[in-house]
Amino acid sequence: MSEFKKPQPSPTAWTQSFWQNCASERLMLLRCSTCSAHHLPTRRVCSCGAINFDAVESVGLGEIISYTEVHRAPDPAFKAELPYVIAIIELQEGVRLMSNIIQSEAKDLGIGKKVQCVFETLDETLGVPKFKLIKD
Ligand SMILES: [Zn+2]
Numbered sequence: 001m002s003e004f005k006k007p008q009p010s011p012t013a014w015t016q017s018f019w020q021n022c023a024s025e026r027l028m029l030l031r032c033s034t035c036s037a038h039h040l041p042t043r044r045v046c047s048c049g050a051i052n053f054d055a056v057e058s059v060g061l062g063e064i065i066s067y068t069e070v071h072r073a074p075d076p077a078f079k080a081e082l083p084y085v086i087a088i089i090e091l092q093e094g095v096r097l098m099s100n101i102i103q104s105e106a107k108d109l110g111i112g113k114k115v116q117c118v119f120e121t122l123d124e125t126l127g128v129p130k131f132k133l134i135k136d
Pocket residue numbers: 032033034035036037046047048049050
């Protein structure tokens with residue numbers, strides 16, 4: 001049987017520092033220097049039209065906007081993790097991202113539930129932001 005590996009992020013020159021900061025457990029965002037809107041690092045132009053951003057660290061807190069529990073692996077590499085949760089998270093800064101909710105059972109999740117960022121470190125240059133439920 002051949003060994004399957006989960007796909008990993010493919011950093012670009014534009015996103016490399018984001019993934020590297022995640023390896024250091026820092027979730028970095030871009031903040032527009034004109035209107036202060038926050039964005040993920042893939043953004044090059046703000047919705048206000050500005051192109052200048054400051055790098056800022058997210059507080060790592062947010063809420064679940066949507067989620068689903070996966071029971072059938074899309075690839076054999078994911079089989080060992082079944083079932084797992086994929087969610088859209090809105091950070092307090094207003095940025096939405098797709099990630100996993102870990103260390104929780106789907107029955108405990110819900111729209112609007114509060115989550116905090118935790119990191120899965122793949123190597124010294126590559127970390128992935130994941131989220132876990134904040135207990136009430
Ligand atoms: Zn802006």
